[in-house]
């Protein structure tokens with residue numbers, strides 16, 4: 082057994098993901114400017130400095146989508162009426178002593194300017210820069226999405242102050258980034274397909290390792306080895322491995338239980354690739370076969386997925402799919418055991434932005450994840466897949482090469498453990 086394991090072991094050699102080219106970010110900013118009606122705009126990075134000594138800085142999704150820049154305290158200024166400096170980036174000052182701890186930052190140079198595809202790059206406070214450069218415009222726009230009711234974002238304050246100091250009209254374009262980000266471009270879909278491919282390698286490891294006597298943690302670590310071996314650049318979210326009654330806990334994260342024969346295991350875990358998330362859930366039988374009661378519930382969840390997919394038509398919105406999911410589970414008699422939404426948008430964030438009440442645009446990507454939770458029976462079932470909306474109301478199941486039907490899951494588990 083040990084020898085077989087050693088022979089089977091090959092060290093993975095994943096390649097780093099390619100950064101999207103500067104032209105992609107430039108084009109996104111052009112799209113934003115087209116909708117500004119000639120107003121100047123400013124938006125600041127909202128990512129916070131990492132709390133621990135080795136945690137990597139993570140940029141907020143909007144700023145990353147606009148710039149590809151992973152640094153705190155940066156500003157992007159947009160001046161659609163300017164002749165030359167239409168897209169401007171302001172970065173925080175360099176600190177050579179800090180760089181000995183956190184890594185070297187590039188000096189301001191023509192090379193850095195072209196790395197980010199902007200017209201002008203400087204250090205300093207973007208709010209002050211807006212004040213100095215906005216005057217040729219008749220208005221300034223707030224494009225930062227509303228975060229909370231207090232709305233104390235530094236960029237929102239700066240734009241308001243510039244408007245009042247300069248006597249410019251203040252314009253609100255606060256749903257703009259959500260609308261643009263909801264419709265993913267082909268370069269984003271390609272990265273998400275890579276995230277899903279890495280996720281599949283991890284789920285195959287999960288199908289192999291969900292055996293009696295293993296701990297939920299064992300399954301998690303086997304999965305993560307699978308993800309990273311297949312090129313993942315991170316985890317999309319904290320992995321959920323819920324065996325037995327833990328499968329009825331939606332966000333079970335302790336992963337501490339020992340798997341028993343007869344359990345089924347809800348595994349909601351996925352890889353990230355090049356900043357883009359995947360989100361997949363499968364429910365695996367420890368014995369290799371679902372028992373009669375588990376199979377009945379599994380088939381009801383599967384049918385709910387099928388009914389949601391059948392409801393994706395031209396003009397359909399997320400709220401219509403929620404309704405289709407609830408109607409399906411009402412028919413099977415499990416509606417009261419379904420306690421969350423049918424799915425969510427996914428992209429730069431596992432729970433990404435998008436509008437639930439308006440027709441899904443081509444490029445929208447969302448999950449379909451019905452579940453039935455029976456803590457009193459000691460188990461739960463969830464199945465989660467990802468759908469891409471294509472033009473003309475067509476769609477594609479991005480996770481189509483994961484087994485989904487009950488028989489296919491049993492066959493996959495059998496094959497993985499052979």
Ligand SMILES: [Mn+2]
Nearest residue numbers: 360448450465
């Ligand atoms: Mn999900």
